[in-house]
Amino acid sequence: MRALPALILALCGLTASACGAGSDGATAGQATLTPVPTVTATVTVTATDEPPAIDTAAPEQPEVKPLDGKVIVIDPGHNGGNYRDPQAVNRLVDVLTQRKACDTTGTATNDGYSEAAFTWDVSKRLRKLLRRRGATVEFTRSDNDSVGPCITERAAIGNEARADAAISVHADGSAAANHGFHVIMPKRIGGPVDRVVAASRRLGLAVRDAFHAGTGVPYSTYIGRKALDYRSDLGGLNLSTVPKVFVECGNMRNAAEAAQFRDPEFRQRIALALADGLQHYLHS
Numbered sequence: 635m636r637a638l639p640a641l642i643l644a645l646c647g648l649t650a651s652a653c654g655a656g657s658d659g660a661t662a663g664q665a666t667l668t669p670v671p672t673v674t675a676t677v678t679v680t681a682t683d684e685p686p687a688i689d690t691a692a693p694e695q696p697e698v699k700p701l702d703g704k705v706i707v708i709d710p711g712h713n714g715g716n717y718r719d720p721q722a723v724n725r726l727v728d729v730l731t732q733r734k735a736c737d738t739t740g741t742a743t744n745d746g747y748s749e750a751a752f753t754w755d756v757s758k759r760l761r762k763l764l765r766r767r768g769a770t771v772e773f774t775r776s777d778n779d780s781v782g783p784c785i786t787e788r789a790a791i792g793n794e795a796r797a798d799a800a801i802s803v804h805a806d807g808s809a810a811a812n813h814g815f816h817v818i819m820p821k822r823i824g825g826p827v828d829r830v831v832a833a834s835r836r837l838g839l840a841v842r843d844a845f846h847a848g849t850g851v852p853y854s855t856y857i858g859r860k861a862l863d864y865r866s867d868l869g870g871l872n873l874s875t876v877p878k879v880f881v882e883c884g885n886m887r888n889a890a891e892a893a894q895f896r897d898p899e900f901r902q903r904i905a906l907a908l909a910d911g912l913q914h915y916l917h918s
Contacts, residue, residue, distance in 0.1 A: 699768025712740035729869030741807025759905035841911035848907025
């Protein structure tokens, strides 16, 4: 009777599906599944054919300067070389009301600083300021080492330029006790200047007020009234067909004013005051 279990065990060994688990550990009656590989697709979307960016900023406008389009002629009084040619300088020319010397050497401080050097320096400073403000500026002379030009030629330069304004820069040479500045304007003489006498007066007032405010130099104590003088003997004024004035910046023989004229910073103040006066006139 004990041989039967052994037979049964042998049969079980022949038929694995009928007697317990298989060799891979799977439970009887279950199917074995083979894993399926996972495929991942990456899709990149790129925007193409985008419209170009549009610049909506307003176009840059050119800078507008206060003296754009204005023409100004500056006449630096005398010339540093005039003393070398007295014959040329003393030649008489017609200024309509009389005959006068072509030019003069000008005056100087007691220690030798010449009017020609002073007017040349101030005029160059003035030109620079006016050009920065947009003006076209012309000079009646190109250096401080030559002779002339004559007073008649100086007037002609302003006329030919059709200047909106012209100014002749000077300094006086009076008695040492006299001091202060003054502006000289033309009178009616029955000549070409007559039609610009009124405009020249407006220019003179603008220059006088700006000079006084900008430099602190007092009105002249010895010429004119409230620093205004009218003359009919100056060729530079008589022959002008454009608004024009002379400015006598002070007395070079007065010690205090002579010291100021020698100071570069003070000469810059003079130039700035003259620029302000010209600008005020041209916008009035």
